[in-house]
Amino acid sequence: MAKPPDLTPLRLAEDRLELLDQRKLPGAEEWVVCRDADEVARAIEEMVVRGAPAIGIAAAQGLYLGCRRLGARGRDAAARDRIRSRLAGTRPTARNLFWALERMEGAARDHGHLPSGEFLRRLQAEAEAIRQEDVTANRALAQHGEQLVAAGARILTHCNAGALATGGYGTALGVVRRAHEVGKGPVVLACETRPLLQGARLTAWELARDGIPVTLITDGMAAHFMGRQQVDVVLVGADRIAANGDTANKVGTYGLAMLAAAHGIPFLVAAPTSTLDAALADGAGVVIEHRHPAEVLSVAGIRVAPAGVPAANPAFDVTPHRYISAIITERGVHRPPFGRSLAGE
Amino acid sequence: MAKPPDLTPLRLAEDRLELLDQRKLPGAEEWVVCRDADEVARAIEEMVVRGAPAIGIAAAQGLYLGCRRLGARGRDAAARDRIRSRLAGTRPTARNLFWALERMEGAARDHGHLPSGEFLRRLQAEAEAIRQEDVTANRALAQHGEQLVAAGARILTHCNAGALATGGYGTALGVVRRAHEVGKGPVVLACETRPLLQGARLTAWELARDGIPVTLITDGMAAHFMGRQQVDVVLVGADRIAANGDTANKVGTYGLAMLAAAHGIPFLVAAPTSTLDAALADGAGVVIEHRHPAEVLSVAGIRVAPAGVPAANPAFDVTPHRYISAIITERGVHRPPFGRSLAGE
Numbered sequence: 001m002a003k004p005p006d007l008t009p010l011r012l013a014e015d016r017l018e019l020l021d022q023r024k025l026p027g028a029e030e031w032v033v034c035r036d037a038d039e040v041a042r043a044i045e046e047m048v049v050r051g052a053p054a055i056g057i058a059a060a061q062g063l064y065l066g067c068r069r070l071g072a073r074g075r076d077a078a079a080r081d082r083i084r085s086r087l088a089g090t091r092p093t094a095r096n097l098f099w100a101l102e103r104m105e106g107a108a109r110d111h112g113h114l115p116s117g118e119f120l121r122r123l124q125a126e127a128e129a130i131r132q133e134d135v136t137a138n139r140a141l142a143q144h145g146e147q148l149v150a151a152g153a154r155i156l157t158h159c160n161a162g163a164l165a166t167g168g169y170g171t172a173l174g175v176v177r178r179a180h181e182v183g184k185g186p187v188v189l190a191c192e193t194r195p196l197l198q199g200a201r202l203t204a205w206e207l208a209r210d211g212i213p214v215t216l217i218t219d220g221m222a223a224h225f226m227g228r229q230q231v232d233v234v235l236v237g238a239d240r241i242a243a244n245g246d247t248a249n250k251v252g253t254y255g256l257a258m259l260a261a262a263h264g265i266p267f268l269v270a271a272p273t274s275t276l277d278a279a280l281a282d283g284a285g286v287v288i289e290h291r292h293p294a295e296v297l298s299v300a301g302i303r304v305a306p307a308g309v310p311a312a313n314p315a316f317d318v319t320p321h322r323y324i325s326a327i328i329t330e331r332g333v334h335r336p337p338f339g340r341s342l343a344g345e
Numbered sequence: 346m347a348k349p350p351d352l353t354p355l356r357l358a359e360d361r362l363e364l365l366d367q368r369k370l371p372g373a374e375e376w377v378v379c380r381d382a383d384e385v386a387r388a389i390e391e392m393v394v395r396g397a398p399a400i401g402i403a404a405a406q407g408l409y410l411g412c413r414r415l416g417a418r419g420r421d422a423a424a425r426d427r428i429r430s431r432l433a434g435t436r437p438t439a440r441n442l443f444w445a446l447e448r449m450e451g452a453a454r455d456h457g458h459l460p461s462g463e464f465l466r467r468l469q470a471e472a473e474a475i476r477q478e479d480v481t482a483n484r485a486l487a488q489h490g491e492q493l494v495a496a497g498a499r500i501l502t503h504c505n506a507g508a509l510a511t512g513g514y515g516t517a518l519g520v521v522r523r524a525h526e527v528g529k530g531p532v533v534l535a536c537e538t539r540p541l542l543q544g545a546r547l548t549a550w551e552l553a554r555d556g557i558p559v560t561l562i563t564d565g566m567a568a569h570f571m572g573r574q575q576v577d578v579v580l581v582g583a584d585r586i587a588a589n590g591d592t593a594n595k596v597g598t599y600g601l602a603m604l605a606a607a608h609g610i611p612f613l614v615a616a617p618t619s620t621l622d623a624a625l626a627d628g629a630g631v632v633i634e635h636r637h638p639a640e641v642l643s644v645a646g647i648r649v650a651p652a653g654v655p656a657a658n659p660a661f662d663v664t665p666h667r668y669i670s671a672i673i674t675e676r677g678v679h680r681p682p683f684g685r686s687l688a689g690e
Contacts, residue, residue: 189657194564201649204650216641216642217656218540218564218596219563221596221597221659221662223662224596252564252566255568255604296545297545299644300649302647303372304537305371306546309550312561312562312566312570317568
C-alpha cells in the first residue's frame with residue numbers, strides 16, 4: 001500500500017484559509033473555507049481547527065486575511081488591533097495563538113511602510129512561514145523525542161497532538177511517527193478524550209492512516225493498563241508551558257501524569273517552542289477555558305444526561321512540572337529542573 | 346414537590362421478574378419482563394439490569410423462575426445445576442451474583458423434600474428475602490457511612506452505586522441519600538463513566554429525581570477538580586471485595602483511588618457484605634470481564650472511532666486496599682488493615 005500523502009489540516013492560499021473540518025472526522029473529510037478574519041475566528045471557536053500549533057497558524061492566516069479585507073487600511077495598527085482582538089478572543093489557553101498573532105503584528109509593523117500590495121504579500125509570507133516552520137519544528141522535535149522511545153514501546157497518549165493539531169507531522173504523534181519510521185515499531189494506546197473524543201476520532205484516524213498500530217481505550221481505563229504494566233511511556237502535547245515547566249494540556253492530562261508517576265512510567269511532553277510562555281512563571285496563571293456544558297451532556301450530538309442536570313466543562317488542566325519526566329522541543333530534550341533549561345529557549 | 350416513590354430497578358412476582366431497562370434511561374422508563382431463567386440471564390448479559398447487588402437479586406429470581414418452569418423437576422439438583430450455570434455464566438466479576446445463586450441453592454437443598462408447590466413458594470420467598478435484605482443492608486450501611494460525610498461535603502462518585510444498582514436505596518448513593526435526608530446538604534460530582542455512561546445516565550438521573558445536587562463531569566476531569574480542592578471525599582460501590590480489602594469496581598475506580606490518595610482525599614467503598622469474597626485472598630484473583638469493543642468504539646449507538654481500529658474494554662479494575670480509607674458495610678465501618686476486620690463478617 002502506497003504511503004498516503006502527508007497530512008495537514010490547513011491549506012493557506014492568497015485569498016483564503018482551508019481547514020479540514022475536525023468536527024466531522026473520521027466520518028467525513030470536508031474542508032471549510034474561510035475568507036476573512038471573522039470566519040477564521042469562528043472556525044477556531046467552533047473547533048473546526050484545534051490543537052495549539054494549528055490554532056496559531058490559523059490565526060496568523062486570519063490576521064493576514066483580515067488585513068487583506070481592509071486593503072490599504074491594513075497597514076493601520078488600530079485597524080489591525082480590532083482583527084487581532086477578535087482572533088485572540090477565540091480561545092484563551094493555547095499559547096501558540098497569541099505567539100502567532102504577536103509575530104504577525106511584528107511583521108506588520110516591520111512592513112507597514114511598504115505599498116499595500118507588498119505589505120500584504122509580506123504578511124501572507126509570514127503566515128506561510130509560521131506554518132512551514134511548525135512542520136520543521138515538529139520533525140526536529142520528533143527526532144529528539146524518538147530517542148526516548150524504546151523499540152516496541154507501548155505509548156499511551158491523550159487527545160490529539162498529531163498532524164491534525166499542527167501544521168503537519170505532529171508533536172507527540174510526530175515522535176510516534178518518527179519511531180515508526182525508523183523501525184522501532186511503537187504501538188499506541190489512545191485515550192478517547194471525552195468530551196470531544198479527539199483520541200477516538202482524530203488520533204486513531206491519523207495513526208491508522210499511517211499504519212501505526214493503535215488501540216482505543218476510554219479515559220478511565222488508563223490506570224488499569226498502567227497497573228497491568230502495559231504502558232511503557234505516556235506522551236502528550238501541550239497548549240501552554242510555563243517558565244518552570246508546568247504544562248497546560250487537554251483536561252485529563254494532569255491525572256495521567258500523576259498516575260504515570262505513581263506507576264514509575266515516564267511522562268513526556270512534546271511541543272514546539274512556540275508553546276512556551278516565558279512570561280508565565282508557573283501554571284497557576286494559566287487561563288483555563290470552560291466550554292459549553294452541552295459538550296459533556298451530549299455525545300456525538302446525542303443527549304445522554306437527564307434534562308436539568310448541569311455539567312462542568314474545563315477544557316484543559318495544568319500538570320505541575322514535578323510530574324513531567326522531559327519536555328521535548330525542536331531544540332532538544334529538557335530534563336528537570338526545567339526552569340533554567342527552558343529559559344535558554 | 347412530593348417526594349417520588351422509592352426507586353427500585355426490580356419487581357419480583359410469582360411468575361416473572363420485571364426489570365427497569367437501564368439501557369434506556371434516562372430517555373425512557375421501560376420495564377422488561379423476564380419469565381424464565383434464560384430471559385433473566387440475557388437481561389443480565391445485556392445490562393438491562395446492572396450493579397452487583399441488583400444482578401444478585403435478578404439471578405436469585407432467575408433461579409426461582411427456572412425451577413418454576415421445570416415443575417416437579419425443579420427439586421432435582423442436576424436440573425438446577427444447568428440453570429445455575431446459565432445464570433452464573435452471565436458476568437464474572439460481581440460477587441453478589443454467585444453469592445445469591447449459592448444462597449438460593451442452599452434454600453433449594455433445604456426444601457427439596459417439600460411438595461413441588463411448597464418448594465417453589467420457598468424459593469420465591471428466598472429471592473424476595475434477598476431483595477428485601479439488600480434494601481435493609483443499604484439503609485444500614487448508609488447510616489454508618491453518613492457519619493463519615495461532613496456537612497456540605499462535595500462527594501465525587503463513579504458509575505452508579507445507587508438504587509438502580511441494588512434492590513433499592515443504593516450503596517454509595519445510599520450514603521449520599523442518607524446524608525441528604527439528615528440535612529447535611531451533600532453535593533455530588535458524578536463521573537460520566539464511559540463506556541456505558543452509567544454516571545451520566547443513571548447516577549445523575551436518580552440524584553436529580555431526589556433533589557440532590559449533582560454536576561456531571563467526564564472521567565478525565567476528576568483529577569482537575571481534586572487538584573482545585575473541589576472534592577472532599579470519593580465514594581464508590583464495589584463488585585467484589587477480597588479478604589484483604591482489594592476492591593473490584595467499575596473501570597476507572599483504581600485511577601480515582603490513586604488520585605484521591607495523591608491529593609489526600611479520603612476514598613470510601615460502600616457495599617453490603619454480600620459483595621465480600623472471603624475465599625479470595627487478594628485482588629489478583631479477580632476475573633475481570635472484558636466486554637465487546639463496540640461499547641468503546643461507539644457512544645449511544647453512534648460509531649465515533651474510524652473503521653478497523655480496535656478497542657480494549659475491561660469493564661472493571663481492581664483497587665489495592667492501600668488506597669482505600671474505609672469500607673462501609675451494613676455491619677459498620679472497616680478501617681485499614683482490613684483483613685481481620687473483614688474476616689469477622
